Amino acid sequence: MFDTSVYRNLVLAFLALVAISQVYKLYHVYSNNNSQISALRDLTWSDINFIHTTDTHGWYSGHLNQKIYSADWGEFISFTSRLKEIANENNQDLLLIDSGDRHDGNGLSDVTVPNGVKSLPIFMKEDYDLLTIGNHELYLWENSRQEYEVLIEHFKGNYLSSNVQFKLDNGTFVSFGDKFKYFTTPNQKLNVLSFGFLFDFDRFNDHSKVTSIKEVIDNEPWFKEILKSYPPDKVDLLLLVTHVPISRSWPELYYLHTVLREFYPTTKIQYFGGHSHIRDFIVLDPNATALQSGRYCETIGWTSINLTTEKFDDRYSRTYIDFNIDSFQHHSKITTKSLFDTERGIEVSNLIKTTRKELKLNDPIGYVKSSNYYIDYVPITDSKNIFHLLTKKILPTLVTENENITTHDERIIIINTGSIRYDLYKGAYTIDSQYIVSPFENLWVKLTLPKGIAIQIAPILNDQGYIAKHLTPPHHMDDAENKNSLKRQTRFRYPVLDLTEADKQTIKNSKKKAKLTKGYVTFDDLGHDGDDTPHKAVVNFPIPNVVDSQELKKGTPNDELVDLVFYDFIQKDIFWALQQLNYTLEEDSNEPEFYSKKYLGTLLNEYIKDKGL
Numbered sequence: 109m110f111d112t113s114v115y116r117n118l119v120l121a122f123l124a125l126v127a128i129s130q131v132y133k134l135y136h137v138y139s140n141n142n143s144q145i146s147a148l149r150d151l152t153w154s155d156i157n158f159i160h161t162t163d164t165h166g167w168y169s170g171h172l173n174q175k176i177y178s179a180d181w182g183e184f185i186s187f188t189s190r191l192k193e194i195a196n197e198n199n200q201d202l203l204l205i206d207s208g209d210r211h212d213g214n215g216l217s218d219v220t221v222p223n224g225v226k227s228l229p230i231f232m233k234e235d236y237d238l239l240t241i242g243n244h245e246l247y248l249w250e251n252s253r254q255e256y257e258v259l260i261e262h263f264k265g266n267y268l269s270s271n272v273q274f275k276l277d278n279g280t281f282v283s284f285g286d287k288f289k290y291f292t293t294p295n296q297k298l299n300v301l302s303f304g305f306l307f308d309f310d311r312f313n314d315h316s317k318v319t320s321i322k323e324v325i326d327n328e329p330w331f332k333e334i335l336k337s338y339p340p341d342k343v344d345l346l347l348l349v350t351h352v353p354i355s356r357s358w359p360e361l362y363y364l365h366t367v368l369r370e371f372y373p374t375t376k377i378q379y380f381g382g383h384s385h386i387r388d389f390i391v392l393d394p395n396a397t398a399l400q401s402g403r404y405c406e407t408i409g410w411t412s413i414n415l416t417t418e419k420f421d422d423r424y425s426r427t428y429i430d431f432n433i434d435s436f437q438h439h440s441k442i443t444t445k446s447l448f449d450t451e452r453g454i455e456v457s458n459l460i461k462t463t464r465k466e467l468k469l470n471d472p473i474g475y476v477k478s479s480n481y482y483i484d485y486v487p488i489t490d491s492k493n494i495f496h497l498l499t500k501k502i503l504p505t506l507v508t509e510n511e512n513i514t515t516h517d518e519r520i521i522i523i524n525t526g527s528i529r530y531d532l533y534k535g536a537y538t539i540d541s542q543y544i545v546s547p548f549e550n551l552w553v554k555l556t557l558p559k560g561i562a563i564q565i566a567p568i569l570n571d572q573g574y575i576a577k578h579l580t581p582p583h584h585m586d587d588a589e590n591k592n593s594l595k596r597q598t599r600f601r602y603p604v605l606d607l608t609e610a611d612k613q614t615i616k617n618s619k620k621k622a623k624l625t626k627g628y629v630t631f632d633d634l635g636h637d638g639d640d641t642p643h644k645a646v647v648n649f650p651i652p653n654v655v656d657s658q659e660l661k662k663g664t665p666n667d668e669l670v671d672l673v674f675y676d677f678i679q680k681d682i683f684w685a686l687q688q689l690n691y692t693l694e695e696d697s698n699e700p701e702f703y704s705k706k707y708l709g710t711l712l713n714e715y716i717k718d719k720g721l
């Protein structure tokens with residue numbers, strides 16, 4: 109008995125060693141040797157295929173300081189041209205779709221007045237088959253007007269919006285583009301019925317109007333009339349081009365889906381979503397799926413549908429393509445860059461270069477030498493965290509521009525974490541970097557409060573109970589449900605990954621041995637093999653709703669008056685917190701006073717210019 113158990117343990121130990129060495133070998137293939145990325149997962153082509161972009165926010169130059177997203181819009185145009193050639197050769201269809209949010213987040217779009225004047229003509233060089241509007245086209249009237257007069261004019265019947273309207277000068281509301289489109293695909297001759305929807309957004313400018321999806325369905329007869337006039341035998345596929353998060357925690361598309369299924373019990377339905385800036389793919393039922401394709405020209409989403417197969421497993425594929433030239437050429441199956449580029453693509457790349465020059469986007473203000481500063485790849489307390497940098501170094505440089513207010517010796521400055529849009533990378537710091545990191549132009553305002561109250565405000569706004577999706581960056585939208593982890597600041601642990609057989613084959617076949625770069629490892633309804641490039645997962649640490657910079661003295665009593673400074677954007681939240689603390693402002697001080705209009709981005713510019721980082 110003793111002997112057999114020793115024997116068994118030896119066998120187990122041996123098996124474990126074999127297993128470990130297998131894993132090690134695979135890891136070795138990935139991590140050794142030069143940095144060429146070449147172990148890519150191939151696209152699955154089928155009867156109908158889609159390329160999807162969303163939330164580009166003006167990033168048409170690509171990511172100048174991050175190699176894995178370093179292609180530009182011209183190269184993207186060459187890429188889609190090459191894919192269309194493949195589709196046509198095989199008599200399959202490929203449709204290009206964009207889900208909106210083309211403003212705010214990059215110098216190319218934001219440095220001009222009105223913003224988008226230079227970037228939209230670049231975006232428009234891509235031949236989209238269908239596109240829709242995002243909330244960032246609706247904050248300012250001039251952006252909505254551009255959308256109506258420039259984009260819709262250019263894309264005509266391909267621009268869909270079923271629930272957003274534009275107010276003409278004579279007061280009449282008209283749809284942004286068309287409410288629906290019924291068309292036949294060029295190669296497979298599939299009959300497609302499509303709509304465009306925006307989530308229930310309520311901060312639109314007064315020359316526009318958003319009606320929620322639910323209201324359109326429940327109150328506007330036109331919608332169901334369209335569904336009735338295109339019965340299931342006339343529709344092979346329903347396409348919903350939306351700027352709505354596809355996540356199960358966001359009910360809008362699920363309500364829409366229930367209604368669509370009443371009219372079309374088994375018709376294939378494909379949803380395209382956006383807004384929360386993540387990669388995701390969801391199976392709503394065996395004949396309906398949804399794709400969301402990230403943000404900021406980091407990701408090109410791909411999905412394909414096999415319309416004839418009986419087996420669910422063969423029906424759908426999805427891939428999240430990293431926005432770089434290696435990925436583009438790999439999927440185009442063209443190894444030579446000069447053969448890959450199209451004339452039109454080169455033209456657009458040149459247009460981007462001259463536009464950047466004209467807008468002085470490359471002129472350095474200063475240099476970031478010490479480190480990259482991250483939103484959430486390191487904990488909030490880490491010196492490489494951008495909020496650590498802001499609260500410790502940048503915010504303390506804020507001084508009031510209002511000569512008529514009384515200030516106090518002690519001060520707390522609060523910012524919402526969503527006021528920072530992107531990491532700050534090492535290299536030249538330019539006006540472009542400023543718009544990338546902090547594009548928002550809000551006013552600083554001030555309240556005078558007892559210290560004992562002021563110090564409790566940030567903790568209250570960060571309490572688990574306070575659901576404030578507008579305060580954090582969009583990709584943390586679902587954090588509210590996971591707020592417990594915030595307290596611990598621990599790493600989210602990914603499950604142990606088994607490489608699929610296909611992955612192993614890919615690695616075996618890759619000519620150059622690939623190093624695993626840091627990037628997205630996406631978990632969705634089809635598994636975790638959706639990213640075209642196998643990555644070492646970046647970790648997104650939880651981040652709070654707000655952070656504060658405290659310039660306080662030790663030992664002063666709690667009733668000592670201090671200045672509480674914040675963006676007017678979060679005024680409602682600050683007042684809510686005061687209510688929770690049962691604190692009532694004096695009659696004569698219940699409106700915050702103007703403090704400064706030196707935006708966060710400007711403070712950062714000045715700091716980097718004067719002191720460097």
Ligand SMILES: *[C@@H]1O[C@H](CO)[C@@H](O)[C@H](O)[C@H]1NC(C)=O
Binds near residue numbers: 276278279280
């Ligand atoms: C407003 O202008 C549009 C487009 O020119 C026209 O179709 C519409 O009838 C006008 N509405 C009114 C109330 O004059």
Ligand SMILES: *[C@@H]1O[C@H](CO)[C@@H](O)[C@H](O)[C@H]1NC(C)=O
Binds near residue numbers: 373374375393395
């Ligand atoms: C999916 O669609 C096919 C026809 O396209 C139909 O035969 C099948 O029943 C549908 N599956 C479900 C679960 O509705």
Ligand SMILES: *[C@@H]1O[C@H](CO)[C@@H](O)[C@H](O)[C@H]1NC(C)=O
Binds near residue numbers: 415417
């Ligand atoms: C669809 O799937 C079936 C297997 O169920 C396969 O025979 C067929 O080739 C597929 N179609 C395409 C276009 O890949």
Ligand SMILES: *[C@@H]1O[C@H](CO)[C@@H](O)[C@H](O)[C@H]1NC(C)=O
Binds near residue numbers: 688689690
């Ligand atoms: C505020 O007042 C309510 C009702 O009087 C009380 O329940 C609550 O504990 C108070 N909150 C604080 C922070 O003092």
Ligand SMILES: [Zn+2]
Binds near residue numbers: 385582
């Ligand atoms: Zn967005």
Ligand SMILES: [Zn+2]
Binds near residue numbers: 242
């Ligand atoms: Zn959005």
